[in-house]
Amino acid sequence: MRIEYDYTFGLPRNIVWKYIKDETVLQNSLPGCKSFSEVSSGVYRAELEIKMGPIQDHFALEIRLYEKKLSSLIQLQVKGTGKIGDIAGNADLYLKDQQATTPLKCIIDAKVTGALALAGQRLLEDGANKGLETFFQKVEKDIKRQLYYLKRKGR
Template identity: 75%
Template sequence: MKIEYDYTFGLPRNIVWKYIKDEKVLRNSIQGCKSFRETSKGVYHSEMEIKIGPIQDLFTLEIRLDENKSASSFRLQVRGKGNVGEIAGKADLYLKDQQGTAKLNCKAEAEVTGALALAGQRVLEGGANQSLETFFQKVEKEIKRSLYYLKKKGR
């Protein structure tokens, strides 16, 4: 399954770049996240509840963040297991300036097995697009919350 998704943050690219990889921002932005911790540089383990169509399960995930040399793109790699199947995927995220805002383009590929695969590509793609929309909205909210607290503390 391939997905391409665009999102525009109401924040400058350099601010989004700084916070989009922050453990706290990520933990608070992942829908259904039960746990999220960094186990080594750029490697996270997470438990999250996944709901796609009629399917609901708790997945254990390993998430790897491979940062490119430029401060505008990185790759996420995800592998996970649940009772209803397994998921493996990667997402390339690109950020660019767009008149004081950050335009994000996400190109993702995922392979699913088990009952997840039986759900059908249309259900999975619809669920994935909605999940991405929700995730990036929450990321933006978490970044703004972090900036507010920094400003309040006078930093």
């Protein structure tokens, strides 16, 4: 399954780059996130509760983050196991500078197995797109909240 998703942050790229890899921002932003922690440099473990239409499951994920081009490209490898199937995939996040905004293009190649794969590609794609939209909106909101907090603290 291949998914392409575009989002534009109302923030400069250097700010997005700094915070989009932040453990707290990620935990606050991942839909259904129950836990999120860095277990070694660039390797995270997460537990997510997934709800897409009739599909509900609890997934244990391992996420590997690679910074390929400073401030421009992040690559992720994700492996997850749930009761109704497994998921494995790669994601490329491309960030650009554009007049105090940051257009982001996310390209995901994923494979699902088990009963999860039987749900149908359309349902999975719709669920993934909605999840990405929610995630990036929450990331932006959390970044803005943290910047506001730092500004009030005089930093």
